[in-house]
Amino acid sequence: MELNALTAHQLLKEIAAGGSGSRDIVSGLVARNKQLNQRVKGYVRLDDSGESLIDDRSSGSGVLKGIPISVKDNICTKGLNTECCSQILQGFKPPYDATVIRKLKQAGVCVFGAKTNMDEFAFGSSTENSCFGPTSNPWNLECVPGGSSGGSAAVVASDQAVWALGSDTGGSIRQPASFCGVVGMKPTYGRVSRYGLIAFASSLDQIGPITKDTRDCAILMNAISGHDPLDSTSVDIEVPDFTESLTGDIKGLKIGIPKEYFVEGLDKEVKAVIEEAMEKLKSLGAKCLPVSLPHTEYAVPVYYIIATAEASSNLARFDGVQYGLRNKDLKQGLIDMYKRTRQEGFGQEAKRRIILGTFVLSHGYYDAYYLRALKVRTLIKQDFDRAFRDVDCLITPTSPTPAFRIGERIKDPLKMYLSDIFTISANLSGIPAISVPAGFTRKGLPVGLQILSEPFTEGMLLRVAHAFEQNTPWHKEKPKL
Amino acid sequence: MQIKEDTLNYLAHLGRIELEAQESKILSGQLKDILDFIDQLKKVDIKDVSATSHILSISNVLRDDLSGESLTREDALKNAPVKEGNFFVVPKVIE
Structure with a gap:
């Protein structure tokens, strides 16, 4: 090679x-x-x-x-x-x-x-x-x-x-x-x-x-x-x-299968790959148990409030003064220079997120949006705390679909945001998670298996992922280019 | 929820972004879709739930007040789009 x-x-x-x-x-x-x-x-x-x-x-x-x-x-x-x-x-x-x-x-x-x-x-x-x-x-x-x-x-x-x-x-x-x-x-x-x-x-x-x-x-x-x-x-x-x-040893490990991740919108081929992965893990000695993470459906809306709020604040530093682009119109005042620099320098998605983040933090909307999102974030985190009392880790699909076509979702921000429906909760809860190759669709697109575990137990993720990988051929496949 | 044009302009001002008329129009429709979607959070019972602004329990990480190495003036100014001598240059602030 x-x-x-x-x-x-x-x-x-x-x-x-x-x-x-x-x-x-x-x-x-x-x-x-x-x-x-x-x-x-x-x-x-x-x-x-x-x-x-x-x-x-x-x-x-x-x-x-x-x-x-x-x-x-x-x-x-x-x-x-x-x-x-x-x-x-x-x-x-x-x-x-x-x-x-x-x-x-x-x-x-x-x-x-x-x-x-x-x-x-x-x-x-x-x-x-x-x-x-x-x-x-x-x-x-x-x-x-x-x-x-x-x-x-x-x-x-x-x-x-x-x-x-x-x-x-x-x-x-x-x-x-x-x-x-x-x-x-x-x-x-x-x-x-x-x-x-x-x-x-x-x-x-x-x-x-x-x-x-x-x-x-x-x-x-x-x-x-x-x-x-x-x-x-x-x-x-x-x-x-x-x-x-x-x-390579996962005998006796308890693996949770959150039922909220196997619902409408999950691609059939992805579902089949993950079910096969489940059988593989069972054959290696792990026990698979159903668990529930009841607030899963709220992860995407919570995320797009918190992430845009934080982004709108973090991106304030790009003002044309210390680094990067600067609108060169000399006649304008300071605020206009900021505005034109940022209009020229940021792409559409960045502008959208700055505006949305500014909105959820603004006077009159803070409690209804931002504060509410922080509270639902607590509930999402508690779902995981509860699940990990009974199981060592969780497995889910990494994404509800395989790779989509260039251009397919770019005009519809909301549809694009839903691409992250299975991955966002780990960030909101701070827990570690891994994606490992788990198979392919009929058209030859890869499908990933996501494993999640308690904070600071990346070793658990690697243990399960490694055992799975060493007993399947997927990581050895290479794209033909 | 529809964000009215004057609200959108105000938000753009707060976020220090100039929006062209065409941009505002597209943005306003997209924001409506996103906010309608976000509105499902109203269904959740959040009574007596505390807010998580940070998942770790650590707070107020302090260090001793000692001088140490920091960026040199040259390094700090190196990326400035407009500079003069030892200064960043900004448009005139005082009328």
């Missing part, structure tokens, strides 16, 4: 055996990018040569020495453009590294210079809201890769990356991982530092891995997790070695 098709743990073995070095790995990826990036468009600001500046200023001797990583365009990389795929951040070169990048560099990882495509400011479920245009799904170029971390998922699925970082506010790691047939994890809120992640909704955002298999997911989690004094919401709790959870 070509080097660019290997996982990080396979490459580490190659390197240790003296077979290949970091340069060989990078040149393999560059050749692959040259061949594919114009079709998949997972990387932004990458020219036709497929080459990009590699940032390998690391301490030199870490455990991941020589392994490159691809990074979503909203995670700050010192001196490398980080624009959230928005015109308003055109040309922004962060003067510092995000904590996850600093940790990875210390571990010896080199950062691929071209960043991965995303919905502008992570606002979307299809990567169509990018100022660079959409990314294609490697399994069917006419379909979306999911979003908002669609670029990261697509480059991992098409072997244009070893692995990648994404961010997940309402499903933005798991849903694209599901659509592209790769592994994606949203860690517990507070497990991974958000320092240097350009904020969308601060009470929901988490950075996490997108990888070719569960072992790489565990290795990357080991590298990026941990308390960070620079993020006041980062939790000071011990980080286990996540690779120790990859035992």
Whole structure:
């Protein structure tokens, strides 16, 4: 197999055996990018040569020495453009590294210079809201890769990356991982530092891995997790070695099946794949039990109040003064300069969310919308607390449908928002969740299985996901490109 | 719920966004759909339920008041679209 098709743990073995070095790995990826990036468009600001500046200023001797990583365009990389795929951040070169990048560099990882495509400011479920245009799904170029971390998922699925970082506010790691047939994890809120992640909704955002298999997911989690004094919401709790959870043994585990996730709107083929996954887990010795999360139907409306409220506040910093775009009309006053800069720089979805967020926080509507949403959020969280008294984890489909066609939902924001119906609750409750490849539709589109567990038990997710993966062929399938 | 045109303009002003007439029209229809959808939350009984603004129980994380490394002036100004000497330049604020 070509080097660019290997996982990080396979490459580490190659390197240790003296077979290949970091340069060989990078040149393999560059050749692959040259061949594919114009079709998949997972990387932004990458020219036709497929080459990009590699940032390998690391301490030199870490455990991941020589392994490159691809990074979503909203995670700050010192001196490398980080624009959230928005015109308003055109040309922004962060003067510092995000904590996850600093940790990875210390571990010896080199950062691929071209960043991965995303919905502008992570606002979307299809990567169509990018100022660079959409990314294609490697399994069917006419379909979306999911979003908002669609670029990261697509480059991992098409072997244009070893692995990648994404961010997940309402499903933005798991849903694209599901659509592209790769592994994606949203860690517990507070497990991974958000320092240097350009904020969308601060009470929901988490950075996490997108990888070719569960072992790489565990290795990357080991590298990026941990308390960070620079993020006041980062939790000071011990980080286990996540690779120790990859035992393959799930005998006797109690797995909950929330009935609210198997209702109208769930694609029949997706349902069949998940039911088959359930049987597989049973055959491996797990017990499947029905559970109920009665407030599930309210997750999407709660999310679109809280997330837009927080976004409208976080995006106030883009004002044409400190960085990015500035409307150059000199005759205007300060407020007009803000308004014109923001009109020019933000795309439609960003404007929609700023206005909606401003509305739910505004005088006269705050109690009816924002405060009510915060209360229903409590009920959603309590549903999970109750369920985890009886079971070790929950399984659900990651998304109600496989990848949809480019253009199919973009004109109807509400329909797009419903793409995240199964992933949003984990962000509202802060719990960790993973998506693993679980099969394909008849047309050859990947379907992901979502596993959810209690806060700070990512090991449980990896244990179940790994056992499933090692007993199914899905993670070995590659798109024909 | 329909957001009236003057309310929409006011919200755009609060959010510091200039909207063109065409944009306002599309936005107003989309916001109506979204708010109608959100209105299902009115069905939920929230009596005696406390609000979750944050899922973690941590609050007021403090640190010692010590000076440390920070961005240099050059680094802080490097990305500014308009600057002069050691300053960010903004349009005239005082008439």
